[in-house]
Amino acid sequence: MDIFNLSMQAVLGQLLLGLVNGSFYAMLSLGLAVIFGLLRVVNFAHGAVFMMGSMLAWIGLTQLDLSYWIMIIVAPLLTGLVGIAIEKGLLKRLYGLDPLYGLLLTFGVTLLLEGFFRSFYGVSGMSYNVPDSLQGAVDLGFMILPYYRGWVVLASLTVCFGTWFLIEKTKIGALLRAGTENPKLVQAFGVNFPLLVTLTYGFGVALAAFAGVLAAPIIQISPLMGSNLIITIFAIVVIGGMGSIMGSILTGLSLGLLEAFVKVIYPEASSTVVFFVMVLVLLLRPAGLFGKEA
């Protein structure tokens, strides 16, 4: 079966790539939504911490000889700690002010992080080899599935739905949701709310770094890789709205797939299709697909 003179195999390969990208989108917009829910801060630095995850994985492998499997744990932890420091040292003092200041601060942090890594590693792309245990591919009959891509999709979906479960179905999630609705009341019940906020930010940031490590063997690693991504993520967040966890996951995945699909039928538009969808959503349903506020 052929679509536009392309073999089914190639199309499915593209869609798999779309699913891979979509799972990065999902993880990042999920983190943004979780952070925004509790802190009312749009974390511009999300792209930069994604980059930090990749860079740390690369530094770990090339300079310290630490394997992928070690760095996939260590990099998110380290980045999460940096996140906690940012929240405790800087963001904390901006609560109660116009939320725009949070965006501006994290924008400044982005420039700092980018400039920092740039001053050591320049701007040229670096590559990271797929770990030995995930080399190769399996022929599924209708398409060829490289093990690594399968692992990325599996790992990110697990993390996404794990987060969803954590927030929607557990006690700590109930606290978080309550904090989103009314922080003062939650505090009155004896919950250490500031700690909850700090940990939430750290968690959201670690999630982005985890995505960064997952992405390291697939994309070109460079200090600037995060900033173009964050703008796409913003468009995705505008499309989906930041009110719903499941909404963020589904929007992220479907836009990744859509991007891949457009790449097959009209490659020129694949980098801009997300923005056009955003325009369309703004015209037809300004509140966003899963949004509540007008």
Added chain:
Amino acid sequence: MNRNRMQYIIGALLLLALVLPYVAYPIFLMKILCFALFSSAFNLLLGYTGLLSFGHAAFLGTGGYICGYVIRNLGYPPELGILAGVSCSMVLGLVMGGLAIRRQGIYFAMITMALGQLAYFFFLEAPFTGGEDGMQGIPRGRLLGLIDLQSDITMYYVVLFVTVASVLFIARVTTSPFGKVLFAIKENEPRAISLGYKVDRFKLLAFVLSGALAGLAGSLQALMLGFESLSDPHWTTSGLVILITLVGGVGTLIGPIVGGVIIVVLEQKVGDIGTWLYHLTSIEWFNTLGESVSIVTGLIFVICVMSFRKGIIGELQDRWKSP
């Protein structure tokens, strides 16, 4: 008292602006002027209407590319090039603003950023812009058929005149009844709505005005430099204009100008400062500072947001108000 001191500052700045081209490099001074105008336009939106646009670089790029195209490819004189650049920026402002005001606050910023990126992709792909190479060789020509712009000094005074006129125009807008309504929207939007103002129309008009003036800055810059490149519509420029306005003072008339002077000079000199620090401390790393200016701009950003939210002029105004 307060008013008088501000007038002294403005007077001193103007006097300085008049004599500087004989002392300093005019192209560099024009760059500062263009960014001062660009930031003033941006400030009309953030400082006087309360809307944070994260996509203003699109206007600078549109002004520059359209002006360049009309002069270089179509062979029209500079004034028509500038007019075309400004008109296209207005249309872009109408589209971008029309879309972005459908959401409030933080979403407004994200939407403008995404639309700005869309504009960037357009300039990257469009056949007339020269893509990564940029648009080269835009001739300055003769303004209105009378003034030959070849000399940098003449060009400088034209840019200075347009910048001062635009800033006066912004001052007029913000003190007009229209400007008061914008300010009311900034302070309390629901109240402005309940008073019967069609808030969306006011916001859109402010956005279009700001876009047009930013486009004017872009047109002038392309004309005086003779080229236009992708760094103008890039999102980093949107960040830069926010920084300039923040450093100078959001919602003050001359804040963006003061901020423009400081940030443009700083960006240019960071490399030298780094080398100097290296000689002082002999830490090798300082030498790389010129390559990664964003460390410095990021740092200033963080400091401004944390403890200097009123900016230089805002702080001065506060100090002079209280005895």
